[in-house]
Every structure is written in C-alpha cells, then in structure tokens.
Amino acid sequence: MMDISVWLKLRQNGVVSDSMTKAGVKYELNYGVSLLEIKRYSLESNFSDDDLVDFWKSGVREKMIICTYSFPLNDIDIDFANDLAKGFRNFEIADLVAVNLLCKCDHAFNIALNYIKSDSEITKRCGFVILSRLLNSDNELILQNIEHILSVIQDCINNKSKAVVSGICRFLISFFSVNNTGNKVVDCLIETNSQNDFFKQNIWTEVGYYYE
Numbered sequence: 001m002m003d004i005s006v007w008l009k010l011r012q013n014g015v016v017s018d019s020m021t022k023a024g025v026k027y028e029l030n031y032g033v034s035l036l037e038i039k040r041y042s043l044e045s046n047f048s049d050d051d052l053v054d055f056w057k058s059g060v061r062e063k064m065i066i067c068t069y070s071f072p073l074n075d076i077d078i079d080f081a082n083d084l085a086k087g088f089r090n091f092e093i094a095d096l097v098a099v100n101l102l103c104k105c106d107h108a109f110n111i112a113l114n115y116i117k118s119d120s121e122i123t124k125r126c127g128f129v130i131l132s133r134l135l136n137s138d139n140e141l142i143l144q145n146i147e148h149i150l151s152v153i154q155d156c157i158n159n160k161s162k163a164v165v166s167g168i169c170r171f172l173i174s175f176f177s178v179n180n181t182g183n184k185v186v187d188c189l190i191e192t193n194s195q196n197d198f199f200k201q202n203i204w205t206e207v208g209y210y211y212e
Contacts, residue, residue: 028059042069068100076105085123094126103133121163128167132174169206176210
C-alpha cells in the first residue's frame with residue numbers, strides 16, 4: 001500500500017481544488033483527487049481504526065472521504081453518527097457519509113430520523129439523503145413514520161431552508177418511485193403547498209414529474 005502522503009502528492013489536482021474552494025466547498029486541505037481514485041485507493045488499503053479517526057479529524061478532503069468507505073459498519077450507532085455530524089464541513093462530505101456509509105449500517109433508519117431533527121441544515125439534509133436510499137429496503141418503516149418525516153419537510157418549507165432542498169427532493173423522488181399508488185399524507189403536503197412559491201420553485205420543479 002502506497003503511503004497516503006505520497007499518494008496524495010502524486011494525484012493532487014490544483015485546478016480542481018481551487019474550483020471547489022471558489023464554489024464554497026471548503027476543507028482544511030483539498031488535493032482535488034477524483035472520487036473514483038479515492039474510492040479505489042480506499043478499497044485497496046487497510047487502515048487502522050486510529051488512522052481513520054485521525055483522517056476524519058484532519059479536515060483533509062481525501063482523508064475524510066476515505067473514512068466514508070473504511071469506517072467499520074459494525075461500529076456505527078447513533079452516538080458515532082452524531083460525532084461524525086460534528087465534522088460535516090460542507091454538503092459534499094455529508095452526502096458521501098450518507099451514501100457510502102450510514103445508509104448501509106444497521107442503525108441507518110434511526111440515524112436518519114435523528115439527523116432530520118438537527119438544527120444543522122447540512123445534517124438535516126444528510127438525514128433525508130439516507131432516507132431516500134433506504135426506501136427500497138425499509139419502505140414499511142418509512143411509511144410508518146411518514147407523518148413525522150413530512151412534518152419536518154413542512155418546517156423546512158416554512159423556514160425556506162434552501163440548503164435542505166436537495167435532500168428533500170431526493171427523498172420525495174425516491175418515495176414516488178417506490179410508492180406509486182400515492183399516499184394521503186404526501187397528497188396533503190402537496191395540496192397544502194400548491195400556492196407556496198418556495199415549494200413550487202425549489203421542490204416541485206424537481207419532483208413534480210415523478211408524482212402520479
């Protein structure tokens with residue numbers, strides 16, 4: 001296994017790093033390495049638990065992304081997930097934690113419900129991304145909790161939480177694709193917000209096509 005410092009220096013891309021920083025995707029350090037290369041290196045490597053903790057705390061983009069592929073799934077519970085959320089520096093890392101790690105662990109559903117209650121918009125959006133990934137495996141659980149989930153969505157709409165919109169859209173699109181018979185609670189959400197400009201411009205334009 002190539003030492004990570006050497007690997008990073010060999011693959012760094014300053015142009016990509018600078019463009020990400022200008023777009024607001026900020027880390028302590030960003031080498032601009034592609035996600036595909038990071039994934040390949042992660043799967044070919046064997047890092048200790050201490051290595052991974054140090055990587056996550058480092059604030060270095062590539063090291064943090066390696067953690068999303070390498071943290072042991074059996075170690076993840078709500079407390080662990082809450083500690084992870086403290087390191088969410090931007091939407092990229094939060095989304096990768098959701099997709100690569102948290103949605104695959106045994107406590108994914110409860111972590112997602114906990115996340116969408118967070119005051120942090122990044123963490124809240126991460127929770128919705130996890131839920132969107134769980135619809136195929138845990139659809140019944142989600143249906144049992146749909147009123148609570150949609151009440152959080154309504155709060156986001158009322159507060160015009162643009163940062164959470166992407167996660168909400170992912171969840172609703174996945175929900176419509178799995179539950180194509182419709183749902184009265186979802187219908188109520190749509191009807192309630194049919195004249196809401198924030199809903200129409202930021203959510204319905206993305207999800208309306210998928211609604212039957």
